[in-house]
Amino acid sequence: MPEMPEVETVRRGLQAQVKGRKITHVEIRYQALITGPVDQFIEFTTGAVIEDIGRRAKFLLIHLNNGYTIISHLRMEGRYRISADPSAIDKHSHAIFTLDNGEKMIYNDVRKFGRMQLWPTAELANNKSLKKLGPEPLSKEFTFDNLKPRILRHRKDIKTVLLDQSVMSGLGNIYVDEVLWKVKIHPKTSANHLNDTEIQKIIDASNEEMKLAIESGGSTVRSYIDSTGHKGNMQNNLKVYGKEGTPCPRCGTEIQKIKVGGRGTHFCPKCQVVK
Numbered sequence: 001m002p003e004m005p006e007v008e009t010v011r012r013g014l015q016a017q018v019k020g021r022k023i024t025h026v027e028i029r030y031q032a033l034i035t036g037p038v039d040q041f042i043e044f045t046t047g048a049v050i051e052d053i054g055r056r057a058k059f060l061l062i063h064l065n066n067g068y069t070i071i072s073h074l075r076m077e078g079r080y081r082i083s084a085d086p087s088a089i090d091k092h093s094h095a096i097f098t099l100d101n102g103e104k105m106i107y108n109d110v111r112k113f114g115r116m117q118l119w120p121t122a123e124l125a126n127n128k129s130l131k132k133l134g135p136e137p138l139s140k141e142f143t144f145d146n147l148k149p150r151i152l153r154h155r156k157d158i159k160t161v162l163l164d165q166s167v168m169s170g171l172g173n174i175y176v177d178e179v180l181w182k183v184k185i186h187p188k189t190s191a192n193h194l195n196d197t198e199i200q201k202i203i204d205a206s207n208e209e210m211k212l213a214i215e216s217g218g219s220t221v222r223s224y225i226d227s228t229g230h231k232g233n234m235q236n237n238l239k240v241y242g243k244e245g246t247p248c249p250r251c252g253t254e255i256q257k258i259k260v261g262g263r264g265t266h267f268c269p270k271c272q273v274v275k
C-alpha cells in the first residue's frame, strides 16, 4: 500500500504534469470507483480546470476551478499515469480524464480498492474521511501539545496507536517500524507508559523519516510507482522493515519479525526493549 511519502510523490508528479490543464472528457469504466452519483461526477469534472493538487495524509486532493475537489485515495494499488499513448489504457484503467493538451490522466487500479469522491472545496474539512484524520508529520499541527494527549489516551501497544490515523495520520506500517527502531521503543510498549521525552522523540523521528522518505521519492515496495513511471528509492534507507534475519545497523543483533495488532512488525530485540 502506498504510504504518505509515496502519495506525496504522486502529488508532486501530478502537479508538474496536469496543473492548469482543462479536463475535456471523462470516462468512468468502473462505476464503484466513484463514491456518490457517477453521472454527477462526470458532469462536474468535465470542462473544469485542474487548479492545484493537494494532499491530506494519504488522500490526494485534485482541486478544480469550479469549487469542487476530487478526493482520491489510491488504497492498495491505485496509480495515475499521464500519457497521450492509447496503449497506456488497459483493462485496469478505471477512470480516464482527457486533457486539453491531448494527454490523458489515467487512473489504474488492479485490485479496484481505490476510491474517488467529488466534494465542495470549501467544505473539505467536513468530509467524513478527512474529518477524522489526526495531525500529520511536517504539518504545523504536528506538535507535542497536540500529540501527547492523543497518544496517552491509549493503553494499546504504541505500534497500533501510531498506525491509528485518528491519533496521527500519514504513518503506515513501514514507517512506524522505522520510527520505533530509531527511537529505541519496543512496538509492544503500552502507549500510556511513554514519557514526555519519548513522545517528543517519536514526533522528531516521524518528521525526519517522512522528510527523508519524500526526498527519496517514497519506497518502492510491492507495486508502488509514481505518475511519471519512476520508482522511489526510500527502500534503500529502511533499517528494519523487511530486514528480518539481518543484523541491526546499530548493534548487530538479528532483526526480528513479529505480529503486533495483526500487523507484521520488525524490530531489534536488543535496542528496543519493552518497558
Ligand SMILES: [Zn+2]
Binding pocket: 248, 249, 250, 251, 252, 253, 268, 269, 270, 271, 272
Ligand atoms: Zn539493535
